[in-house]
Amino acid sequence: MANDGYPDSITGSGQIKDALEAVRRGYTPIPIRTKAKAPNLPAWTRVTWKDSSEQEVREQFEEWAEQGMTNLGLLLGEASGGLVDVDLDHHHAMRLKNYFLPPTPMRTGRESRANSHYWYLVKEGTLPGNRRHKMPDGSISVELRSTKSQTVIPPSIHPSGERYTWEDEPWGGESGPKVIDGRLLALQVATLGLAAVLIENWPGAGGRNEAYLALAGSLLRYGDSGVHPFWERNLRALIHALADATHDDDGPETRISEVMDATINRLREGKKVVGYGKLAEILGEEHVKQIRVMVRDVESAAGFVHEVPEVVDTGTTTSTSTTTEVEIEAVDTEPGTENPLDLRETSWSPVDLDPYLAGEIKTPDADIMEREDGAGLMYRGRVNMLYGSSETAKSWIALYTCMQEIARGERVIYLDFEDEPENTLSRLGALGAAPDDIRLQFTYIRPEEPLAPMQRNKFGSQITSVGQANHYALNTALTDIDPSLIVADGMTELYGMHGLDPNDAMSTAVITSWLKSLARNGRTTVIIIDHTNKSAVKGSLPTGSQHKQAMVQGTLLQVWPLRQPMPGAVGEVELVVVKDRPGKVRKISVRSGEKAQVSAKVVLDSSKAEGETELRITVPPNTAPEGGGSQITVDLAVSRDADRAEAQRRWEERIARNAFEGDLDKKMRLQEIHEIMDSFGNRASVNAAMKRMLASGQIVKEKGKSEGRGRPPWLYSLTMAGFDA
DSSP: OOTTTTTTHHHHHHHHHHHEEEEEEEEEEEEOOOSSSEEEEEEGGGGGOOOOOHHHHHHHHEEEHTTTTTTTEEEGGGGTEEEEEEEESSSHHHHHHHHSSSOSOOEEEEETTTEEEEEEEEEETTOOOOOEETTTTEEEEEEEEEOEEEETTTEEEEEEEBBOOEESSGTTTTTTTTEEEEHHEEEEEEEHHHHHHHHHHHOTTTTTHHHHHHHHHHHHGGGGGEEOHHHHHHHHHHHHHHHHTOOOOOHHOOOOOOOOHHHHHHHHHHOOOOOOOHHHHHHHHHHHHHHHHHHHHHHHTTTTTOOOOEEEEOEEEEOOOOOOOOOOOOOOOOSSOOOOGGSSTTSOOOOOHHHHHHSSOOOOOOOOOTTTOOEEEOOSSEEEEESTTTSSSHHHHHHHHHHHHHHHHOOOEEEEEOOEEEEEEEHHHHHHHOHHHHHHEEEEEEOSSOOGGGGTTTTTTOHHHHHHHHHHHHHHHHHHHSSSSEEEEOOHHHHTTTOOTTHHHHHHHHHHHHHTTTTTTSSSEEEEEEEEEOOOTTTOTTTTTHHHHHOSSSSEEEEEEEOOOOSSSEEEEEEEEEEEEOOOTTGOOOTTTEEEEEEEEEEEEESSSSOOOOEEEESSSSOOOOOGGGBBBOTTTHHHHHHHHHHHHHHHHHIIIITTTTOOTOOOOOHHHHHHHHHOOOOHHHHHHHHHHHTTEEEEEEEEOOOTSSSSOOOEOOOHHHHHH
């Protein structure tokens, strides 16, 4: 094939040569369209070259090259014998990579992002799942790509026009990538992600000691035992990397000695230490919120299990080991007070009340299912319920909540007892979810057979081998994925699946006990979707209400329709608070009628473009002041125009505060603004708010400097009018 002066990767000849080499090495190559990164081949995750001859591979890639697919990607994980890729997306991760990523001969990059992909071959039986670790602004810091993912390799051309290159010998030489335990690699990558968040706002000279003490206090504090066993062994590696990378004048060893010894001694003496609160003052609330997420990811990757007593066959108790399977190697559940409920020998053992009396056990925040003003409507780590009549957008609201968690870098599991995968994916796509986010952070399970824990009724246990197999499969998924959120969509179907009677108290107790277990002692938030009768009134309970209401540890929200959601139209529903055990959501709710309180209004707009749906969880009209939610009556005659104007004002305020940070000198591209605002909602809302702000003079735009041959970008900046607003 003549190349006519074009690079091999454009003509396809280079692609074919490397595709054949990939197959020779046991990897699975796939075609990518020229100057693109994402595959457009149908069912690309299921491509295989098993039993294919060299001639068959060559002919197929020649055909793809003629169709314009001349870039080359590698399927990862199981498809390529355990080959995985660590993708360094953020400059802070690049800065810290040598402290946590083991050296490997196989590395790729491009001119502006050299050494940005580290390739490894994981040992059999240790293949990790895909993991995306994020910065506080929602951007990806570092990503571990495995099964069902792919990465573009040389000699492909990046969309920017840069050529992908091998950093040393192609493919890592004849020996190939470094062979490593996949569990260790997942831990090292998670720790790199944590370090990247820490270093972004890490203070300079004069404020470092206070920051190190706050970090140590946050991670080392551990329940009644005083010192967190995992971080006592592993915090040194994290402090060493931070001190060395920031050129700390005191040096890494001095920092480790001073900070670790002082904090550990105080904890063992029962004295107080500074922790996350102080760290938030130094690094910022958003950074500490993400640090908490990353700390949990690190512990999960390490296989750390909090020490809890367990009952053995003799009737005595012993303590499970807290030894981790893998520990952080320096290259050259959130820490805090343990929940006394988790430390009991059995559920009938007395609960240690001292941590409660000392104020160490605090009510969890309501930061799940956030409204536009940032207030959450459900409680993290607890069982919550969303219920209502048919076709009131319950599943839409739950999926939107899943997207909010994904934007934080978390992983979710969706247990769908009523619908089909294509409908769920269609809704996610309409809401604007990216395919990669769905593939890597959203796990869909469609149960159709019984589960062992629910195969019992008043006549005794009826556990089957199928039920046991299903139970094992689900537990394996929970361990591997470690979701922050589980949605169980369709509680009613659980009864029929297990031959249980929804009107029988014991049957309902069986179902609700299992649903509560999904919270995993506060590690995972659970949202259950259920139905009400057609004759239900505002504020009424779901069917089988007594047991279901008792199961809910967070909020019980009824979805009450104002305008029926339907395709091509604008629908509106209210979220009515029927139960709020911790009481924080009622404080931000308003009274509607004699009994009901409304925590939010949800607008579902699918009228603008086919296949697109904008969902907004808005503040209800006439929002009550703090602490006064139960005293205000909603004026249902408030016009929708006034409500929309208030929501628009909040979007403008959020852009000024979150994107521009109230800085009149800050100049930003539209794409940069979107990257920051994506975690808050639909891009269409951001674009509309930007247009209004331009028209009203709250922001201005100007042409920036031209980069290369491209057009000069538009730069946006905040004006005093926007600052005052």
